[in-house]
Amino acid sequence: MLIRLLYASRAAEALTQEVIESILAQSREHNPALGITGxxxxxxxxxxQVLEGGREAVNHLYNEIVRDPxxxxxxxxxxxxxSERHFAGWTMGQVNLSKVNPSLLLKYSEKPTLDPYAVSGRASLALLEELIATASIIGRC
Structure with missing residues (x-):
């Protein structure tokens, strides 16, 4: 059975390009063997982050993320x-929303900033689907 899980989190420390690259590299290394895309x-x-795949694999990965310092x-x-994946082409696609037109964010939230804590999960998924449609996602590997 396939599931889709969407979560939000805050970085425990200042986000650097190295931290982002480390997270993406780890995802791209481990997710294919687990059948996880996102x-x-x-x-x-x-x-x-959206994770798609088998229920057991996605639930296990989400629990690891919850414990990740x-x-x-x-x-x-x-x-x-x-019944089907929306993110099947990505072992882990990426979007740096600071490079996205703020009007796109305003379409789904009160402010032109990413704040998934202040909007519904449906609104966050709709934003991600629009990012796919507008080719804002990079790192298709």
Whole structure:
């Protein structure tokens, strides 16, 4: 059974390009063998990530993320059974939302900043789907 899980978290320390690259490299190394695909968005100190795959594998990975000292305030935003993946082409796609037009963020939230804690999980998923449609996601590997 396939599931899609969306969560938000805050970086425990200042986000540097090295931290982002480390998280992405780890995801790209381990996720294919687990059958997990997804996307990681970040802006400022906030992460938002979708994980798709088998229920056991995704649940296990999410529990590891909750315990990961690089994250704090980990919050489950959306969890559902799915019939197909939206992020099948990415072992872990990435979006740096500081490079996205702020009007796109305003379409889904009160302010032109990423704050998945202040919007519904559906709104966050809709934002991610629009990012796919507008080719804002990089790192298709």
């Amino acid at each position: 996307i990681l968005c970040w802006s400022g100190d906030i992460f938002m 690089r994250h704090r305030d980990v919050t489950l935003l959306h969890y559902q059974e799915i």
